[in-house]
Amino acid sequence: MAVTRNDLEGVSRRAVLVGGAASGFLFAFHLPARAVNEPVQPPDRTDGRFAPNAFIRIDRSGTTTLIMPQVEMGQGVYTSISMVLAEELDADFAQVAVAHAPPNDKLYANPIFGIQVTGNSNSVRAFWKPLRTAGATARAMLVQAAAQQWQVDPAGCSTANGRVIHAAGGRSLAYGDLADAASRLPPPKDVALKDPEKFVLIGQPLKRIDTPDKVNGKAVYGIDAMLPGMKFATLGACPVFGGKVGAVDDRAALKIPGVRQVIVLDDLVAVVGDHMWAARKGLDALVVTWDEGANAHLSSNDIWEDLRAASRKDGVVARSAGDVAKGLAEGDRFEASYELPFLAHATMEPLNCTVHLTPDSCEIWTGSQVIARAQSAAAKAAGLPVEKVTANNHLLGGGFGRRLEPDMVVAAVRIAKHVDGPVKVVWTREEDIQHDIYRPVYRDTIAASLSNGRIVGWKYRIAGSSVIARWLPPAFQKGIDIDAVDSAVDIPYDIPNFSAEYVRAEPPAVPTGFWRGVGPNNNVFAIESFIDELARKAGKDPVVFRRDMLDKNPRMLAALNLAAERSNWGQPLPARIGRGVCVQPSFASFIATVVEAEVDEQGEVYLHRVTSAVDTGIAVNPDTIRAQLEGGLIFGLTAALYGEITIENGRVKQSNFNDYRMLRIDQAPKIDIHLIKSGEPPGGIGETGATAGPPALRNAIYAATRVALRRLPIDRSLIAVGNRS
Amino acid sequence: MTTLTINGQQKSFDAPADMPLLWVLRDVLGMTGTKFGCGIAQCGACTVHIDGKPVRSCMLPVGAVRDRAITTIEGVGATPIGARVQKAWLDLEVVQCGYCQSGQIMSATALLATTPNPDDSDIDAAMAGNICRCGTYVRIRAAIKRAASERQS
Structure with a gap:
């Protein structure tokens, strides 16, 4: 099956399709429900094609094209979404094609965010009901069309594999033969959804739609856009945050064969050439004096001092229960703070955007998690109305939250304003890492009291940047960032006296954004690290300590018990090898993870084995879920072992994979994933593993060395022999 | 004018x-499969x-290639080992975002050409130069073993 570009021909923009039961991240943020059953084309313009809603196109030949409202960045969502649509449509899955959705915040809005966005591990959660309804509605219209032709009761008709069947009359019609007639019918108001017991696609480990072209070089990512007459550009932004270009000597650059042009903007320089090599050599040959500005002396130390000061202030209470002051006064009280560093995303596909700008039009080619925002950003940068901008989305060579920002589009359009004809702007890896929008630094402080081996009081304070306040302002209300407190306000344990509060602390100059695992990757680390320390204070095994506080949370408890069993929890291990556990209900998936790791005498860490047990509700594609957990765990463990962006003299010190390290295959652990069968609605899975890995590893190191690490990445000097605390 | 032999x-x-x-x-040349x-x-x-050996093309000057045969991801499927590796990659659903997988498949194919039955340390040595940000390493290892075993079957 090929992934094709969608055309919106014949699709009316007046219709608003997506909506339904919107539930914001966890609570409090609701969007108005919208109708999901409006036709997207007027009956006189169907041209024989059946387009009953934003997601389904069936033409006379029977070709069924499903329009993907969520982007494919490796998480397998093109397959999962197609399975959900095809399940209720009763399409022939082997015959469906998929197309990237065009930018359209109305037709393709994510019901949880209200705009066209792929993130927060919610594609299947958010679209579960709207897609099933869309599929079922289309199916009902095809049945109606067939029943009319046969002059029989629609109730006597069934559907399977892209055909309507009238068993009593011994006849059937293919969907393609019914497309024209179905397109003239009004959509039914209410349609019944399938009983999950009758699912034939959902729950099967079906092969992915997008992968065949990814093993033979045919898959097209944004960076692969090729246009006739295209030029190639690369850029260098001021290395100091907020700095400007001072003076540029471009004489040497312009002498390099293949260099066409040097472009100097207020905050960046770009070189345009016949290919990336000329552009890159030209950039290296530029002599640029930067006006470094106010941040020229900014360092990581300054940022940490500011954050530590902020974290000592009271925050805004996001949730409380019982009487925290009273709870903390009972029993033995303990307190600890945990700190997480800035992180870059380092998607394997470096940032890029291709632009063709003319006086009255702009066309862009890129890979974006927010293609409608990318279109608007291009329009603004080009000074054109949004309808003059065509935005072509692509497969993404990794997203991880980086492509939730349109900054690369803005820079590319600004450069393209000075270029005659199409230009592909590609960031070097160094620029990609040094001009990221970083996972914020966080500091979390927890006070808790223990009585009779249980937690009776819990006061949790998060201090860090609010990405939501910048990125989705309507969701930032009363001083609370609903993402930053995610997994802190809904910890799985039964604690009678509880509060979770948030202190918004913006780091000077450093831009902050979403990173795989978003709010939970901070909170789960701090909470699960501290839980392990409390278990030790209580003299209890870490699994037993958790189990005793999960009696009201059966899904979480079942996951913990299964992970403990499958990881051989409790069986003896040699010296300096430990097991660590982590439980989390994040993204509506209940997962327990055990990491087994070894720490050598120098403090180097070796990952032996990871065991996760997860209840993620109905598993649309169980193999994809396993793959996402395997990869997510590696992603999180990479950050725990290596991930840190540091600032010196206003600049990011790291620049490429030599100093911003990635975990490699020779360090990868054995990973066992156990899925728990569940009839609950689907949970999120794209970020779940990324969040689970670091605390489980940290706790394994705690077990192996008795050193309570409270910062990431792991500091080897603290866990080398001779540094036992 | 330079002339190279690419995928034959x-x-x-x-x-x-x-x-x-x-x-x-x-x-x-517009051959965008190589990343x-x-x-x-x-x-x-x-x-x-280059002549069957894995090379990082981002640092290989084109002037140094001369008359040696170049194979890229677009052509590797025409070799029996390359085709087996691609099939194993799909059979085990190795791929996620896929951006690194051209390079992974080229490294794995070169490994199997010299080491038909690689053990874990052979795989580590041959594949540690290929980063996968999606973290597909567990399946890459399994798929290399699958491709190796299918040679015998």
């Missing part, structure tokens, strides 16, 4: 001798074969 075909083009093969493939990841031979996304 002669390709002629103008390019400076110091230009890395990666940019010749991608920007001059740019780091530019300093640290990630392996740009891996191609």
Whole structure:
């Protein structure tokens, strides 16, 4: 099956399709429900094609094209979404094609965010009901069309594999033969959804739609856009945050064969050439004096001092229960703070955007998690109305939250304003890492009291940047960032006296954004690290300590018990090898993870084995879920072992994979994933593993060395022999 | 004018001798299956074969290739080992975002050409130069073993 570009021909923009039961991240943020059953084309313009809603196109030949409202960045969502649509449509899955959705915040809005966005591990959660309804509605219209032709009761008709069947009359019609007639019918108001017991696609480990072209070089990512007459550009932004270009000597650059042009903007320089090599050599040959500005002396130390000061202030209470002051006064009280560093995303596909700008039009080619925002950003940068901008989305060579920002589009359009004809702007890896929008630094402080081996009081304070306040302002209300407190306000344990509060602390100059695992990757680390320390204070095994506080949370408890069993929890291990556990209900998936790791005498860490047990509700594609957990765990463990962006003299010190390290295959652990069968609605899975890995590893190191690490990445000097605390 | 043999075909083009093969493939010849990841031979996304051996094309000057045979991801499926590796990659659903997988498949194919039955340490040695940010390493290891076993079956 090929992934094709969608055309919106014949699709009316007046219709608003997506909506339904919107539930914001966890609570409090609701969007108005919208109708999901409006036709997207007027009956006189169907041209024989059946387009009953934003997601389904069936033409006379029977070709069924499903329009993907969520982007494919490796998480397998093109397959999962197609399975959900095809399940209720009763399409022939082997015959469906998929197309990237065009930018359209109305037709393709994510019901949880209200705009066209792929993130927060919610594609299947958010679209579960709207897609099933869309599929079922289309199916009902095809049945109606067939029943009319046969002059029989629609109730006597069934559907399977892209055909309507009238068993009593011994006849059937293919969907393609019914497309024209179905397109003239009004959509039914209410349609019944399938009983999950009758699912034939959902729950099967079906092969992915997008992968065949990814093993033979045919898959097209944004960076692969090729246009006739295209030029190639690369850029260098001021290395100091907020700095400007001072003076540029471009004489040497312009002498390099293949260099066409040097472009100097207020905050960046770009070189345009016949290919990336000329552009890159030209950039290296530029002599640029930067006006470094106010941040020229900014360092990581300054940022940490500011954050530590902020974290000592009271925050805004996001949730409380019982009487925290009273709870903390009972029993033995303990307190600890945990700190997480800035992180870059380092998607394997470096940032890029291709632009063709003319006086009255702009066309862009890129890979974006927010293609409608990318279109608007291009329009603004080009000074054109949004309808003059065509935005072509692509497969993404990794997203991880980086492509939730349109900054690369803005820079590319600004450069393209000075270029005659199409230009592909590609960031070097160094620029990609040094001009990221970083996972914020966080500091979390927890006070808790223990009585009779249980937690009776819990006061949790998060201090860090609010990405939501910048990125989705309507969701930032009363001083609370609903993402930053995610997994802190809904910890799985039964604690009678509880509060979770948030202190918004913006780091000077450093831009902050979403990173795989978003709010939970901070909170789960701090909470699960501290839980392990409390278990030790209580003299209890870490699994037993958790189990005793999960009696009201059966899904979480079942996951913990299964992970403990499958990881051989409790069986003896040699010296300096430990097991660590982590439980989390994040993204509506209940997962327990055990990491087994070894720490050598120098403090180097070796990952032996990871065991996760997860209840993620109905598993649309169980193999994809396993793959996402395997990869997510590696992603999180990479950050725990290596991930840190540091600032010196206003600049990011790291620049490429030599100093911003990635975990490699020779360090990868054995990973066992156990899925728990569940009839609950689907949970999120794209970020779940990324969040689970670091605390489980940290706790394994705690077990192996008795050193309570409270910062990431792991500091080897603290866990080398001779540094036992 | 430079002429190279790429996937068995002669390709002629103008390019400076110091230009890395990666940019010749991608920007001059439009063969975009080979990927740019780091530019300093640290990630392996740009891996191609020169006379069957894996090479990081981002740091290989095109002038150094001369008359040696180049194989890229677009052509590796025409070799029996390459085809087996691609099939194993799909059978085990190795791929996630896929951006690094051209390079992974080229490295794995080169490994199997010299080491038909690689053990874990062979795989580590041959594949540690290829970063996968999606973390597909567990399946890459399994798929290499699958491709190796299918040779015998």
